[in-house]
Each structure stands twice: as C-alpha cells, then as structure tokens.
Amino acid sequence: MLYKVLIEPFVFMGEAPDLLVQTLWEGLVSGVLYALIALGFVLIxxxxxxxxxxxxxMVVFAALTLIGLYEKGIPAFLALLLTAGVMLVxxxxxxxxxxxxxVNQPDIILFMATFGLTYLLIGLGELIFGGSPKEMITGALYLPQGTTEVTVLGGPVRLQHLDIAAAVIASAMIAVLAVFFSKTRIGRALRAVADSHKAALSVGISLNQIWVIVWFAAGLVALVAGIMWGARSGVSFSLQIxxxxxxxxxxxGGFTSIPGAIVGGLIVGMGEKIGEFYWGPLVGGGIDTWLAYVIALLFLLYRPQGLFGERIIERI
Known part of the structure; x- marks a missing residue:
C-alpha cells in the first residue's frame, strides 16, 4: 500500500511525462482563474x-446579468459594458x-453583512433570471473554440483554445490590477486605508470613494471570472462553490497579498489536478473537491499568515 501511495504515482509521472504536462497545463488554467477570483477577495x-x-x-450574478441582457436582444459587447455598469451600481x-x-463596527458585523448580501443577490438573481442553468455566450463574445494538439516529451498534449484564452485574459487582468493598485495614486490610497482607516481619513483620503472603487474592481474581476468559468462549465448558482x-x-498566499493570490491560485490549481489524476484512483476520486482545504489546514497550523502575509506580533 505504501508503494502505491508514495512511489507508484511518481513512477507513472516518469513513464508518461506528456500526461504530466497535460495535467499541469489543466491545473495552470484552473489556478489562474482561482487567482483571479482570489484577487477580488484580496482587494476588498x-x-x-x-x-x-x-x-x-457576485461571479454568478455578473455572468447571469451578461447572459440575461444578451437574451433581451442587446449585442454581446454592449451587454458586457452594461454588465460592468451594473457592477458599478x-x-x-x-x-x-x-x-x-x-463604519467603525467590529469586523464580524461587516462579515455577517456580506452573508446577507450573498442571499440578497441569490434571491434577486433567481427572481430576475430564474434558477435554471444557462450557457455562456461564448460564440457571441468571440471566445475561441477547438483544440490544438502539440507533441511534448514524446507524447500528445491537447490544448483547448478556450483554456488558452482564459489563461491569457485572466493573467492580463491580474497584471493590470496589480500595477494599478501598486503604482497609482488610488493604489497608494488603498494601502493607506489598509494600514489605518483613521490615518487615511486624517490625510484627506475618502473611505467612501476607495470602497466604491475597490468593490467595482472586485465586480469586474467577478465578471471576467464568471465569463471564463461559465464558458468552461456553464452558469448556475452552484458556480459560487x-x-x-x-x-x-x-x-x-495571505489575505492582503496580490502576489500571494497568484502563487496560491497556481498551487491549488495544479495541486488538485495532480492529486486527482495520480492519487485519485487510490481513494475513489473526488480529491479535487477537498485537497485544497487540506493544504489550507496545514498552512493554518504551521504558517497561518500565508506565504506572503505579514506576521503579526502582539506584545503584552
């Protein structure tokens, strides 16, 4: 049994390196999309x-709004702009x-308020768009279809064109937001707000304006993530899981780190694909549904601040 768990998967990787590359590619795409969603959490x-x-x-609501506007006869790219406007509102x-x-209430109060917002958006989405799954308007948005097969390490590796587009678009958006929030005046204001609300207010930074900008950025992230995940697996309320x-x-990666969101997303995406493909048969499959949480639990035990998070030291 130890051989099957500790040795055999690595032997299989060496015997079929092309399958390892295929698995890593699929994990990379999932990881980039996870990182994109995580970026929305980090900003807020x-x-x-x-x-x-x-x-x-918000990912589901943005995707449903886009599809709903398109079904009303609005051209796809105009519907995309209108959906961005909805996320701004x-x-x-x-x-x-x-x-x-x-404002100035305990963090747990604001956290519970986001629970209420979740169920409000679920109810609003079901009221407006219904509860049945919908197909993403992939063709209307000119997202590529089809597959390209390349030979890597002596074997075929299949690259879905949609996966390539998803990885490129998500990576570009992560890069743009990272630069925007690290190099611009708004980014500096955001860092000041993150350090201290009172100090930010004392130098004339508007908390209300920063919150609108950050939530709007998170809404745009949700929209792009909803399009990409919806194109891969359809759009339904289960997508929020x-x-x-x-x-x-x-x-x-750490709750306050944009690079951490990227690295953490790649670790989770590739880790769950490798775990499912090589170790999944030993436990009957389904590793990808829980492996990420096991890894997170280990980090909470030994490095709770994450790879890029700041270690908080309280002196008594």
Whole structure:
C-alpha cells in the first residue's frame, strides 16, 4: 500500500511525462482563474479588513446579468459594458447601504453583512433570471473554440483554445490590477486605508470613494471570472462553490497579498489536478473537491499568515 501511495504515482509521472504536462497545463488554467477570483477577495479585504463572502455569488450574478441582457436582444459587447455598469451600481449601493452605516463596527458585523448580501443577490438573481442553468455566450463574445494538439516529451498534449484564452485574459487582468493598485495614486490610497482607516481619513483620503472603487474592481474581476468559468462549465448558482475555492488560495498566499493570490491560485490549481489524476484512483476520486482545504489546514497550523502575509506580533 505504501508503494502505491508514495512511489507508484511518481513512477507513472516518469513513464508518461506528456500526461504530466497535460495535467499541469489543466491545473495552470484552473489556478489562474482561482487567482483571479482570489484577487477580488484580496482587494476588498485590503480596503476594509473584511472577508467578502459575497464574492462567489457576485461571479454568478455578473455572468447571469451578461447572459440575461444578451437574451433581451442587446449585442454581446454592449451587454458586457452594461454588465460592468451594473457592477458599478452594485458597488455604489454596497458602499452606501452596507459599508457606510457600519463604519467603525467590529469586523464580524461587516462579515455577517456580506452573508446577507450573498442571499440578497441569490434571491434577486433567481427572481430576475430564474434558477435554471444557462450557457455562456461564448460564440457571441468571440471566445475561441477547438483544440490544438502539440507533441511534448514524446507524447500528445491537447490544448483547448478556450483554456488558452482564459489563461491569457485572466493573467492580463491580474497584471493590470496589480500595477494599478501598486503604482497609482488610488493604489497608494488603498494601502493607506489598509494600514489605518483613521490615518487615511486624517490625510484627506475618502473611505467612501476607495470602497466604491475597490468593490467595482472586485465586480469586474467577478465578471471576467464568471465569463471564463461559465464558458468552461456553464452558469448556475452552484458556480459560487467553485468561486469559494479561493478561500484556501487566500490562506496559502495571505489575505492582503496580490502576489500571494497568484502563487496560491497556481498551487491549488495544479495541486488538485495532480492529486486527482495520480492519487485519485487510490481513494475513489473526488480529491479535487477537498485537497485544497487540506493544504489550507496545514498552512493554518504551521504558517497561518500565508506565504506572503505579514506576521503579526502582539506584545503584552
């Protein structure tokens, strides 16, 4: 039994390196998309210190809004712009109706408010769009279809064109947001807000404006993630469970680190694919549903601040 668990999978990797490359590629695509979703959590956490439980349903709501507008006869790219506008309105509504009245309240109050926002968006989505699964408008958005087969290490590796597009688009968006929030005036204001709300207010930084910008950025992240995940697996309310896979990503990378979200996403994405393909048959499959949380648990035990998080030392 020890041989099957500790040795045989690695022997299989050496005997069929092309299958290892195929597995790593599929894990890389999933990891980049996980990182994109995690980025939405990171931005809101940096601005308010609150884990936004509603980020998962925001992914679903944005995707459903896009599909719903397209089904009403609106051209795909105009529907895309209008959906971005809807996410802006949502950001302004959250700031005005949720964050502003609860400013300076304990973090647990704001966290529970995001629970309420989650179920509000679920109910609103079901009321407007219905509860049945929908197909992403892949063709109308000119997302590529088909497969390219390349020879790697003596064997065929199949690359889905949609996966390539998803990896490129998600990576580009992560890079743009990382540069925007690290190099611009708004990015500096965000870091000031993350350090201290009171200090930020004292130098004239508007918390309300920062919160709107950050929630809108998280909404755009949710929109792109919803399009890519929806194109791969359809759009339904169960998609929010996939979005919450970003939680172990955040634990691995650190709740306040954009590079951590990227690295954590890649670790989770490739780790669960390798685990499912090579160790899944030993336990009957399904490793990809729980492996990320086991890895996160180990990090919580031995490095709770994550790979890139700041170690907090309290002196008594």
């Amino acid at each position: 956490f940096k601005a308010s210190g609150v884990f936004n439980f509603a980020q998962g349903i 949502l950001a302004m509504a959250v700031e005005r109706l949720v964050l502003r009245p609860l 996939i979005a919450l896979k970003a939680l172990p990503v955040l634990i691995l």
